[in-house]
Amino acid sequence: CRPTAALLPTAGARVPLVTGGTVDYANLDVAASSPALASVAARVAEALPLYASVHRGAGYLSQVSTALYESARDTVAAFVGARDDDVCVFTRNTTDSLSLLAGCLPADGAVLVLDVEHHADLLPWQQRSRDLCDVLTAAPTVAGTLQLLADALAARRYVLVAVTGASNVTGESLPLRRVADLAHDHGALLLVDGAQLVPHRRFSLAESGADWVAFSGHKLYAPFGTGALVGRRDWLDTGRPYLPGGGAVAQVDVGATTWVAAPHRHEGGSPNVLGAVALAAACDALSAVAPGALEQHERELRGRLVEGLDDVAGVRLLRIWSDSVDPTGVVSFTVDGADPGLVAAYLSAEHGIGVRDGRFCAHPLLARLGVAGGALRASVGVGTTSDDVDRLVAAVARFVTEGPSVEYAVVDGRHQP
Numbered sequence: 068c069r070p071t072a073a074l075l076p077t078a079g080a081r082v083p084l085v086t087g088g089t090v091d092y093a094n095l096d097v098a099a100s101s102p103a104l105a106s107v108a109a110r111v112a113e114a115l116p117l118y119a120s121v122h123r124g125a126g127y128l129s130q131v132s133t134a135l136y137e138s139a140r141d142t143v144a145a146f147v148g149a150r151d152d153d154v155c156v157f158t159r160n161t162t163d164s165l166s167l168l169a170g171c172l173p174a175d176g177a178v179l180v181l182d183v184e185h186h187a188d189l190l191p192w193q194q195r196s197r198d199l200c201d202v203l204t205a206a207p208t209v210a211g212t213l214q215l216l217a218d219a220l221a222a223r224r225y226v227l228v229a230v231t232g233a234s235n236v237t238g239e240s241l242p243l244r245r246v247a248d249l250a251h252d253h254g255a256l257l258l259v260d261g262a263q264l265v266p267h268r269r270f271s272l273a274e275s276g277a278d279w280v281a282f283s284g285h286k287l288y289a290p291f292g293t294g295a296l297v298g299r300r301d302w303l304d305t306g307r308p309y310l311p312g313g314g315a316v317a318q319v320d321v322g323a324t325t326w327v328a329a330p331h332r333h334e335g336g337s338p339n340v341l342g343a344v345a346l347a348a349a350c351d352a353l354s355a356v357a358p359g360a361l362e363q364h365e366r367e368l369r370g371r372l373v374e375g376l377d378d379v380a381g382v383r384l385l386r387i388w389s390d391s392v393d394p395t396g397v398v399s400f401t402v403d404g405a406d407p408g409l410v411a412a413y414l415s416a417e418h419g420i421g422v423r424d425g426r427f428c429a430h431p432l433l434a435r436l437g438v439a440g441g442a443l444r445a446s447v448g449v450g451t452t453s454d455d456v457d458r459l460v461a462a463v464a465r466f467v468t469e470g471p472s473v474e475y476a477v478v479d480g481r482h483q484p
């Protein structure tokens with residue numbers, strides 16, 4: 068059940084098994100980083116020979132590179148439904164985008180977040196000052212959590228609410244339009260951490276009412292090194308330049324600097340042209356798929372994964388909210404009595420299956436869900452097949468009934484056969 072062959076990741080890999088032989092790699096760690104699409108690789112290969120200094124060169128190739136870079140910006144902005152006056156700043160990844168926005172917050176402006184966030188959407192706000200960042204413990208229902216947000220917004224003046232678009236632990240979301248309305252009703256703006264949402268659901272700034280969205284290229288079927296922050300101009304036009312340097316300024320005198328407006332204000336130095344081209348190619352590829360097809364593909368795989376794992380004795384699936392709807396294809400779970408690191412090592416070494424284990428850069432959430440020691444996470448995407456999912460379910464079931472067939476030891480913090 069793959070939506071379209073044109074989207075297939077560039078290459079499948081054969082991986083060795085500790086028990087002998089090789090097997091097709093089942094990549095169920097797409098939420099961490101997703102393999103680049105074939106069309107992304109092709110677009111990068113086309114752009115590679117044209118690659119020259121952008122913005123500052125007069126030569127023909129500089130002009131071509133500048134045009135590629137700026138048109139990539141337009142493509143990426145359109146992909147997330149940017150409004151006419153929104154701006155798209157290229158960054159290295161979501162972490163970078165969120166830190167950039169944190170540097171543009173009005174002084175003394177307080178930020179409201181939930182304890183379900185990835186650290187990237189918590190630490191930049193806390194780093195300014197813990198007094199200026201309130202972390203709410205989410206209620207066990209979406210309805211209850213919206214009420215908590217409303218109460219908090221009524222009790223203190225916030226300039227920003229920062230929420231995950233989809234949890235990197237459970238794939239669950241809050242209704243973003245409702246959160247945006249709540250924030251706006253109380254004079255606050257809304258940032259959506261779109262790292263796990265944008266690659267898996269059609270997201271629109273205009274339709275959701277969110278003010279900014281941050282996301283990463285390497286989770287969106289493009290290579291590492293490029294991300295974006297897209298949204299309202301005002302804070303970005305006047306905020307602290309994120310990467311001071313060449314290109315971010317209008318005039319530098321020894322005693323004073325005049326900065327240009329966003330996006331260039333925050334993109335000092337020679338930019339990652341090929342990264343931008345790759346990210347735009349991935350956006351184009353996903354936009355070309357029939358509306359709803361990718362979502363449906365991932366929904367079916369998630370359903371299969373949840374159903375399969377639920378049937379394995381001793382497996383517990385993590386959930387933040389009992390009433391959330393349409394989570395993305397990210398499923399975290401524990402196996403009773405088993406160290407998640409051992410299970411992950413077993414899945415890799417004995418079955419050629421890649422999952423994530425640990426605390427998923429969401430320590431507060433995992434602690435509150437009672438799994439402070441960590442869990443396992445399987446995640447699906449464009450290239451995932453039902454066979455990948457079935458292999459995982461069968462392998463977890465086998466771990467539970469038979470255990471590993473070789474000894475594992477912890478070396479440098481990781482289980483190794």
Ligand code: PMP
Pocket residue numbers: 098099160161162163185187188231233234235260262263283428
């Ligand atoms: N937010 C969420 C929800 C994520 O899943 C991740 C990556 N795991 C990030 C932020 C950070 O992304 P990056 O590592 O690409 O900066």
